[in-house]
Amino acid sequence: MAHISITVNGKRHEADVEPRTLLVDFLREHLGLTGTHVGCDTSQCGACTVHLDGRSVKACTVFAVQADGRSVTTIEGMSADGALHPLQEGFREEHGLQCGFCTPGMIMAAADLLQHNPDPSEAEIRHALEGNYCRCTGYHNIVRAVQYAARKMREQATVEA
Amino acid sequence: MSTYAFDYARAQSVDEALTLLAGHDGEARLLAGGHSLIPAMKLRLTAPTLLIDVSGLEDLAAVTLDGGHLAIGALTTHRAVETSELVRTHCPALAEAAAGIGDPQVRNRGTIGGSLAHADPAADYPALVLALDAEIEMTSRDGTRTVSADDFFVDMYTTALAAHEMITRVRIPVLGHGEGAAYAKFANPASRYAVVGVAAKVSLADGTCRAARVAVTGAAPKAFRATAVERRLAGRPLTEAVIAEAVRGLADPNELLSDLSGSAEYRAHLCEVMATRALREAAARAA
Incomplete structure (x- = not known):
């Protein structure tokens, strides 16, 4: 067993885990954070996307021990004080989901994009979501949801400045 | 559980990693970004008893300009290669290739050293390091040695890297005046691995090709140079007609892979198409 200490959504968690425990299993089964989904389990579909030290990663392809001492953000950490994150709001407003299975991963991947590109083109959004599969929507409304969030986040940044 | 136990x-240091590696008699593996190794472990294709996580060795995650070479630390992520100003300035083809690996999440984790050590036959970097005439620096407790990319790839998933060695740096000559390079890939739509990818580097003088290097990945069990194509280009102007004639018959389907992504005959055709695109772009950049 390995002793790990990971900050998840701002809260530090200590645990003893087998080194082969995947980060996604640690989040879901040890911490009960089931918003991060397991889709393909082969680093392709992106359903398990979380942020590790602020960058999007596929949690099915990271061992929990690799995240020891680091900071993880999951979909559960996106809303603040009961208010939806602009991306969450965008997916609702623009009907960016049907079954919803891919949505947490889509939001985490899009959040990484918007961190370093606050005004992405449609092509840039599609390129940034290449690692996330949706088998329902055909992606159009997902792109609109990200555009909605980008717009709202730029407006918020302007108001704050 | 997804993998065997380990x-x-x-x-905390290269020395510590090498000592652990040497002490486990081929049973230990280095873990960098893990985006080749962990999938292989999940498929139970490999079962190391010890993983030595080297991802914190920041000295090996830097890109520097070292004389006439770009020195890229083995732990440089694909994303860092993609966004490095030095790489974009001195070897844009490499930055473009990095930008086409997998997807953003993969590029945030995967490293150039890890990719080269794994030597997946469909990985992008092997074609780039061959065409760009790179050197791979490898370190063990016995010291450091450097091999040319030409001597590095041995077979599918097999390289010149010994079990007790780690890749520490990749050294790539910066492009000089009259030189251009490009990479053209036909990607699997799901994985973004190369069904066929071709990297080309050309040197032009007075409108004539002085030298060309053309390397192919994805098509065969290991990345290879198309030396016959290179010879046919030397001394000639890189017109459409010259390129079309030079790439004809680039690969023999009998020596190519055949799988769900494409038959050997299909790949042979793609080799010619991707080589044409890479050479056309490399020539335009060199002019």
Whole structure:
């Protein structure tokens, strides 16, 4: 067993885990954070996307021990004080989901994009979501949801400045 | 559980990593970004008893300009290669290739050293390092040695890297005046691995090709140079007609892979198409 200490959504968690425990299993089964989904389990579909030290990663392809001492953000950490994150709001407003299975991963991947590109083109959004599969929507409304969030986040940044 | 059990150690220095590696008689593996190794472990294709996590060795995650070479630390992520100003300035083809690996999440984790050590036959970097005439620096407790990319790839998933060695740096000559390079890939739509990818580097003088290097990945069990194509280009102006004639018959389907992504005959055709695109772009950049 390995002793790990990971900050998840701002809260530090200590645990003893087998080194082969995947980060996604640690989040879901040890911490009960089931918003991060397991889709393909082969680093392709992106359903398990979380942020590790602020960058999007596929949690099915990271061992929990690799995240020891680091900071993880999951979909559960996106809303603040009961208010939806602009991306969450965008997916609702623009009907960016049907079954919803891919949505947490889509939001985490899009959040990484918007961190370093606050005004992405449609092509840039599609390129940034290449690692996330949706088998329902055909992606159009997902792109609109990200555009909605980008717009709202730029407006918020302007108001704050 | 997704993999066989293993022990885990986080190395604080290259020396510590090499000592652990040497002490486990081929049973230990280095873990960098893990985006080749962990999938292989999940498929139970490999079952190391110890993973030595080297991802914290920041000295090996830098890109520097070293004389006439770009020195890229083995732990440089694909994303860092993609966004490095030095790489974009001195070897844009490499930055473009990095930008086409997998997807953003993969590029945030995967490293150039890890990709080269794994030597997946469909990985992008092997074609780039061959065409760009790179050197791979490898370190063990016995010292450091450097091999040319030409001597590095041995077979599918097999390289010149010994079990007790780690890749520490990749050295790539910066493009000089009259030189251009490009990479053209036909990607699998799901994985973004190369069904066929061709990297080309050309040197022009007075509108004539002085030298060309053309390397192919994805098509065969290992990345290879198309030396016959290179010879046919030397001394000639890189017109459409010259390129079309030079790439004809680039690969023999009998020596190519045949799988769900495409038959050997299909790949042979793609080799010619991707080589044409890479050479056309490399020539335009060199002019």
